[in-house]
Amino acid sequence: xxxxxxxxxxxxxxDGDPEVATIARHxxxxxxxxxxxxxxxxxxxxxxxxxxxIRSTWDYHTNREGFLRWAxxxxxxxxxxxxxxxxxxxxxxxxxxxxxxxGLPIVPSVVLDDPTADRILGVLASRGWARGVLKPAIGLDGxxxxxxxxxxxxxxxxxxxxxxxxxx
Numbered sequence: 001x002x003x004x005x006x007x008x009x010x011x012x013x014x015d016g017d018p019e020v021a022t023i024a025r026h027x028x029x030x031x032x033x034x035x036x037x038x039x040x041x042x043x044x045x046x047x048x049x050x051x052x053x054i055r056s057t058w059d060y061h062t063n064r065e066g067f068l069r070w071a072x073x074x075x076x077x078x079x080x081x082x083x084x085x086x087x088x089x090x091x092x093x094x095x096x097x098x099x100x101x102x103g104l105p106i107v108p109s110v111v112l113d114d115p116t117a118d119r120i121l122g123v124l125a126s127r128g129w130a131r132g133v134l135k136p137a138i139g140l141d142g143x144x145x146x147x148x149x150x151x152x153x154x155x156x157x158x159x160x161x162x163x164x165x166x167x168x
Contacts, residue, residue, distance in 0.1 A: 005034040006049035006078075013056040014038055020055045039070050047077035054082055061139045064091055093137045093166050111137065112165045123167055124150040137164035 005027055007020050020036050027034040037044045039057050046052060052074055060067040068091065071084040082090075089095050096106045110123050115134065124132055135145045148167075 002048040003033045003035040004050045005032055006044075006046070006052045007034060007036045008039050008052060008054045009036060009056045010059040011038045011040060013058055017056040017058075023055070039067060046074045049078055052078045052080050054080070054087075058140065060091060061136075061143070064138050067091070091138065092164070093135070093139075094164065096166070107168045110167045112167055114163070115165050115167070120148055120167060121150060124148065133168045135166050135168070137166050 007024055009017055009020050013020060014036065024034040024036050035049070039054075040059070040063070057067065068084070068088055071080060071087045074080050075084040089098070093109075094111055096109055097111065100106045100109075108127065108129075110127070112119060112123070112134075120132075120134060124130075129150065131147060131149045133145060134148050136143070139145075
């Protein structure tokens with residue numbers, strides 16, 4: 001019997017996300033056949049479930065383009081929640097600026113392309129911020145997040161990858 005519901009996680013989440021296993025067990029117990037799969041598993045037939053729900057894709061940021069290609073592909077063969085266009089939009093933290101433009105309150109944020117120490121300190125000064133949090137625009141789990149202070153006398157070293165960053 002094909003599953004009605006497929007919960008999507010990362011390879012790490014297959015064993016490391018107790019919630020996804022609990023949800024699958026309860027849904028199956030309620031008569032809704034449910035399976036858990038890693039988004040990066042090329043052996044999965046994504047068309048066999050009526051509904052595919054993203055739960056804990058904790059590694060999407062290491063291969064965002066691959067993840068988004070996967071989402072586009074899966075959305076053509078099943079109902080994907082969250083929909084692929086939403087994943088394209090909110091998998092990069094710059095979506096916060098879109099929310100602000102619509103009047104929603106966000107933590108004050110500035111997008112920096114390939115930030116330098118001088119640029120970061122300049123933004124802090126121009127905004128009147130004593131400190132800020134610098135984070136990759138595509139990331140999660142605090143990877144690459146750095147606290148920066150405008151009064152710091154130690155050199156600011158940024159492991160820049162040429163990608164976009166958010167200073168908040």
